[in-house]
Amino acid sequence: MAELARDFSYERDLAFFVVQIGLSRAEFDMLTEKEKMFIRKEHENKFMKDTTWTRNAVLNAEANINRKKGKKFIELFPKKNLADKEYNENAVKNILEMEATKGKGWVDLVYKANGMKKPIPKGKG
Known part of the structure; x- marks a missing residue:
């Protein structure tokens, strides 16, 4: 029973790094806690950025679908003027x-x- 009550943080971290990051168990065991922390944070930043881009693409597509007749198409990536x-x-x-x-x-x-x-x-x- 005590075995079931223990903290599964190692297994939880291992599962995250294997499934989300694609590391092997040996690679995971070689990482320090600080490296794991930075990798987790970068993964979170990437997830947030990808989610934001997806949201922007959906909102842009919806705005283009619902635009009035004859109104200009809204670009997802507007061209920037070159210097x-x-x-x-x-x-x-x-x-x-x-x-x-x-x-x-x-x-x-x-x-x-x-x-x-x-x-x-x-x-x-």
């Missing part, structure tokens, strides 16, 4: 020119205007 390479290259070029002529004092002004302290690089502080 304007030419604009970014020009901005970097302008900043480098400004730093060459006026120095990097503008960085201090940006921090000051935002009420922030300038970070001290590691090794100097």
Whole structure:
């Protein structure tokens, strides 16, 4: 009777790691408690992310099914605008020119205007 009353945490953990993660018993026995904890947490995060994606897909499909006639189709993964390479290259070029002529004092002004302290690089502080 005492055998039935004992804690089955080892067996419960073994079952979880074998069924959900796909580890063998030998691999499971090699894991430390800390590693098991991190694997459980990552599995939970993956489950939540997958569930959220499924929910979003179902809601999107339902919205598209029930949309009014002539209304635009709602994309599940809307396309994002790509960064304007030419604009970014020009901005970097302008900043480098400004730093060459006026120095990097503008960085201090940006921090000051935002009420922030300038970070001290590691090794100097």
